[in-house]
Structure formats: C-alpha cells, structure tokens
Amino acid sequence: MKSLEELRAIREKMQGKVGVRTENEGQTRVIVGMATCGIASGARPVLTALSDAVQEQGLLNINVTQTGCIGLCQYEPIVEVLEPGKEKVTYVKMTPEKAMEVLRMHLLDGQVVTKYTLGAAKRGTE
Amino acid sequence: MMPEISLNILDIAENSIRAGASLVEIEVSVMSRGDALTVVIKDNGCGMSAEQTEKVQDPFYTTRTTRKVGLGVPFFKQAAKSTGGSFSIVSQPGKGTVVRAVFKLSHIDRMPLGDISATIYTLVVFNEKVHFIYTYRYNENKFVLDTCEIREILGEDISFSNPEVSKFIKEYLRSGREETDQGKDI
Numbered sequence: 001m002k003s004l005e006e007l008r009a010i011r012e013k014m015q016g017k018v019g020v021r022t023e024n025e026g027q028t029r030v031i032v033g034m035a036t037c038g039i040a041s042g043a044r045p046v047l048t049a050l051s052d053a054v055q056e057q058g059l060l061n062i063n064v065t066q067t068g069c070i071g072l073c074q075y076e077p078i079v080e081v082l083e084p085g086k087e088k089v090t091y092v093k094m095t096p097e098k099a100m101e102v103l104r105m106h107l108l109d110g111q112v113v114t115k116y117t118l119g120a121a122k123r124g125t126e
Numbered sequence: 127m128m129p130e131i132s133l134n135i136l137d138i139a140e141n142s143i144r145a146g147a148s149l150v151e152i153e154v155s156v157m158s159r160g161d162a163l164t165v166v167i168k169d170n171g172c173g174m175s176a177e178q179t180e181k182v183q184d185p186f187y188t189t190r191t192t193r194k195v196g197l198g199v200p201f202f203k204q205a206a207k208s209t210g211g212s213f214s215i216v217s218q219p220g221k222g223t224v225v226r227a228v229f230k231l232s233h234i235d236r237m238p239l240g241d242i243s244a245t246i247y248t249l250v251v252f253n254e255k256v257h258f259i260y261t262y263r264y265n266e267n268k269f270v271l272d273t274c275e276i277r278e279i280l281g282e283d284i285s286f287s288n289p290e291v292s293k294f295i296k297e298y299l300r301s302g303r304e305e306t307d308q309g310k311d312i
Contacts, residue, residue, distance in 0.1 A: 001305040002298045007279040010290045034248075036198040039137045040128050044248055051251070055289040066252055068144070071192030 027063045028107065029082040030054075035069035042095065043077040049096035050079070053103055062107060075121060081106060090118040127201055130240025131165065131229070134202040138167050138225055139249050141198065143256060145171025147222065150249070150256055154242055155263035156231065156312055162211070163229040163239065163312070170222040179217045202227055209233035239312040243299035246271065250295060254286040262306055269302035 032038070032047040051064040072078060075092035079099060082088050089112055091102055098116055105111045114120055128134045135152060142150045147169035155164045174182065181187040183203055188196030203213040206227040217223040229236045246260045250273055260271045276286070276295070286292060 002294070002301045004275060004279060004298070006294060007276060007291070010294060011280050011284060014284060014288070014290070034136075034140060036137050036196075036201065037193075039133050039140075040197075040201075044133065044136060044244060047248060047252070048244065051287065051292075055287060055292060058289075068140075069190060069192050073193060 026084055027061050028084070029080075030062060030064045030107070031067050031080040031082065032064070033068070033070060033076055033078040033080075034066040037069055037073035038076045038078065041076040041093075045096045046077045046079065046094045046099050050099050050103065053100060059107070072118070075118060078118075091116045092118050092121045127205065128237070130238055131163070131205065132240035132242040132245040134198075134205060134227075135165060135167065135242065136245040136248060137198045138202055139169075139245075142167060142169035142171050142223065143249075143253055145169060145173070145223065147171035148255075148257060149259070151259045151261075152246065152249075153261040153263070154239070155261075156239070156265070156307065157263070158231065158265055161231045163231045163236070165227045165229075166224065167226075168222065168224045173219040173221050173223055174215075174217040175219055179215050179223075182215070199225075205229070205237055209236045243296070243303050246299055247292075247296050251286045251292050262303060264307035264310070264312075267306040269306040271299060271302065 030050060032043055032050065034043050034047065047064070047066060054062045054064050070078065072092070077094040079091045079094050079102065080088055081091070081102070089106070091113070094116070102113050102116065105113050128137070135154070139150055139152060149170045151168040153166040157164070182196065182199045185197050185200040186194070188194065190196065199215070202225070206213045206229050209230040210233060211228040211230050213227050215223060215225050242262065246258070250258050258271070258273045262269045280291065284291060286295065
C-alpha cells in the first residue's frame with residue numbers, strides 16, 4: 001500500500017518551486033454541475049477528466065470548479081465555460097470525451113464547439 | 127436512480143458541504159457476516175429541524191428554487207430499502223446531520239458500490255477547505271483517509287489539486303481500497 005510519507009517527498013520537491021494558485025479575474029472558469037441530476041447522469045467522470053487534463057497540461061489560467069443544479073436537469077451533465085469579457089457558453093450532455101474536445105477546441109484554440117452547446121441541443125429538439 | 131452506491135454518497139456529501147460543514151465523516155463498511163453494507167455520512171453543517179428532516183425524504187420537496195423536486199435523499203433511501211435494508215436521518219439545527227443507509231449485501235436488487243475511491247477523490251480535491259475523514263471497512267480490514275494528516279504533511283501552501291498531489295490522493299485511495307477488500311467486486 002502507498003504511504004502518506006510519499007507526500008513529504010512531493011512537498012520537498014515543490015518547495016519554493018510553485019506559487020500558490022490564486023483565483024484571479026483573468027482566469028477562465030469551467031464549471032461542472034454536481035447536483036443529483038448531474039451526478040446521476042455522469043458528471044463525476046466529466047469533472048475528473050477536465051481537472052486532470054488541466055492539471056497535467058499545466059493550464060494555470062483555467063480553473064475547474066463545481067456547482068449545484070442550474071435547473072436544466074434534462075441536459076446534464078452540463079459544463080459552463082466563463083471566459084473573462086466573453087459571453088458564457090453552456091455545453092450540455094457532456095461525456096469525458098466531449099469535454100476533452102471542448103478543452104482542445106474551445107479552451108485552447110478559442111473555437112466554441114457549437115454542436116455541444118445548449119443552443120444546438122434546443123434547436124435539435126424543436 | 128443512481129447506478130452505484132458511491133454516486134449516492136457523493137450526492138449526499140454534497141448536501142453536507144452545502145450545509146456549510148467543516149467536517150464530513152464518511153464510513154462505508156462491508157460485513158459479510160452480518161450480510162450488510164452500511165454507509166454513514168456525518169457532518170457538522172447547519173442541520174435541519176425535525177420537520178425539514180421529514181420533508182427531505184419526500185421527492186417533491188427541495189430547498190432549491192431552480193426546480194421543484196429533490197431526489198437525492200429519496201433515491202438513497204429507496205436504494206437501501208429495496209434491499210430490505212434501512213435508512214435514517216438524524217439532524218439537529220446548528221449541530222449537523224447523520225445519514226445512515228444499510229443495504230442487504232447479498233440482495234439481488236442491491237446496486238454495486240461502484241467507484242467509491244473516485245467519489246472520495248472528487249470530494250477531497252474539490253473541497254479542500256473541508257476536513258474529510260473517510261473510513262472503508264471490509265470485514266476485519268480497515269482503511270482510513272484523513273485530510274488533516276495530508277494537510278499536515280503538505281503544509282498550507284500546496285493545493286490538493288496540484289497534479290502530483292491529486293495523483294497521489296487518487297492512487298492512495300485506490301491502493302487503500304484494494305488492500306482492504308483484496309479487489310473484490312462489491
């Protein structure tokens with residue numbers, strides 16, 4: 001079994017190397033709905049996939065957090081992207097794979113993935 | 127319905143966080159001898175009155191304004207009861223809440239425990255200001271993760287969401303579970 005002692009080594013390696021991660025206004029916020037509706041439809045792996053990718057790729061300007069229910073339960077799992085100075089983009093019926101596409105295309109390349117947005121989902125059901 | 131018990135646990139523990147808890151204790155114990163899988167989620171959040179405690183078990187009650195139903199607690203209760211198990215909530219305003227669900231381990235309708243390590247990981251890493259004590263028991267074996275111990279070793283300035291730390295927490299939880307239940311499908 002792994003021992004907590006490994007954490008000491010991690011700490012020593014990082015001492016003085018990394019600054020505290022602070023939330024600031026220039027950061028992009030990625031918010032995953034984690035109420036009953038979100039969790040039941042698969043939000044847990046979406047949240048984990050996003051935060052793992054952001055951490056692994058060292059994307060310090062992206063902050064992945066969770067929120068409760070925003071009242072669009074039928075569209076869960078929902079991921080909202082809030083970029084400073086831009087309009088909020090709501091992605092619906094997310095999976096870890098779709099979330100990775102959003103990360104690559106929207107968060108890194110600046111192209112909204114229109115096909116996964118709430119607007120597209122609503123048009124599809126009309 | 128939730129597909130796994132561990133997702134119910136995540137959902138109920140989110141209620142604890144929303145109730146402003148600074149300490150959340152989660153215990154999952156699997157006892158073959160008593161044929162029981164017991165889940166206890168205990169918090170020191172704002173608590174509920176007797177009337178509210180009664181109401182949260184009703185699917186048509188919620189404190190939310192975004193929708194009219196609140197299914198989290200009823201889902202969990204239903205899942206436990208359908209196995210011939212039991213369910214209780216004890217709460218006191220200003221003190222906190224204890225939710226306890228007992229599942230009959232061998233019952234055909236018992237949903238799988240699922241990825242409990244992923245649930246605890248999500249809670250711990252995304253709510254690092256909350257102190258979590260997670261205990262996993264499998265018969266006589268036991269594994270405990272106490273976030274205070276992790277914080278003590280790391281110091282105040284390293285986040286749980288730091289890649290190396292979060293990876294460690296994930297692996298620590300997985301190896302702890304495996305050591306405890308020998309990789310049994312539960």
